Amino acid sequence: MKPLSDNEADTLIDKSQQSYNVDLKPSGNVYEFSLQIVTGGNEITSLKNFTTPITLRFKVDPSQNAKLVSIYYIADDGTLEFIGGTYANGVISAEIYHFSKYAAIEYTKNFKDVPNVHWAKNVITELASRHIVTGTSSTDFEPERQITRAEFTALLVRALHLTDNGNSNFSDVSVSDWFYPEVSTAVKSGIVEGKSETTFAPHASITREEMVAMLMRAYEKQHSNAAMSSVTAFDDEDAISSWATTYVKNARALHFVEGREGNLFIPQGVGTRAEASQVIYNFLGQ
Incomplete structure (x- = not known):
């Protein structure tokens, strides 16, 4: 479990924001998860996909709107895959079936024809x-x-x-x-x-x-x-x-x-x- 540097995370999130025309605020670090099996002969096998899910849990920044926070997989080109999650007691959790870069992100999509005064x-x-x-x-x-x-x-x-x-x-x-x-x-x-x-x-x-x-x-x-x-x-x-x-x-x-x-x-x-x-x-x- 490796946290990306601030510069790496900012670059990745910026790519996503530009692609989706949305305001994204990570709740804490962006992490890259990986799992490898190393044999006695130093043969390395990377395991990326799972038939049984693994649960990720992220703390949600209390300053953020928890209703807008979900867990996302972030591809290297900034493509977002919505994972979702369940929020309780300051923590959001979700099941995943593959390892890569993940983060809990506050996702705010504003539409120009839905002003703040609109009833919905x-x-x-x-x-x-x-x-x-x-x-x-x-x-x-x-x-x-x-x-x-x-x-x-x-x-x-x-x-x-x-x-x-x-x-x-x-x-x-x-x-x-x-x-x-x-x-x-x-x-x-x-x-x-x-x-x-x-x-x-x-x-x-x-x-x-x-x-x-x-x-x-x-x-x-x-x-x-x-x-x-x-x-x-x-x-x-x-x-x-x-x-x-x-x-x-x-x-x-x-x-x-x-x-x-x-x-x-x-x-x-x-x-x-x-x-x-x-x-x-x-x-x-x-």
Whole structure:
């Protein structure tokens, strides 16, 4: 376990900041980990990859925002690989499967169209640091733009850390599409359904009731035996599609969603990227 010199660490972090257009602050040293077996004949074998994970633990600088700190693998060219981690009592820990350079880093991504006064600023910043939400460019987030079915599906897959890839048989979802892995994974897990048996409509704006239905299927995947309290969800409950009514009621009971105007849900209204971020944040905080 070798700490990089300040100059080496600064150079590496600077490469990453320029590549990702993000503010990065290491929480302590950047370390290079290695493991070698040296035989009696001085034959050296380096072990880099493990079939069983090893746990790394880093102290988090108390002056930093722990919600924005994660463990990263840093390649020599500055490429970051998000590892994540669990924070408790001033320490963040995560499992890794290969050795190289690692650090706990405070990752702050600011978008020029999400000012500090925006109602979803903190949520978007935190989810960006966890690599759940991404910008529409290196500088913009477009918080008020309507979110598509493919985009929301991708958010859920990232939030749940789903990696079990499936196959998509939808005629409008091609292997070359950026969202193909997320859609195929979500379909296999049972979180999402198509608009029909043959189409997914990835570029269509997602309605608020569709968004909640996907969210609650994801919740039920994690909490199969969870008991739900019966509540009257919203004043416009009659306008909610019959297939989505239970999902919306349960989401309201769990405080995943709130009304837009008074106590109106507006089920056929389309969700924005900022609203979707808030819903995902609520879901992860339950």
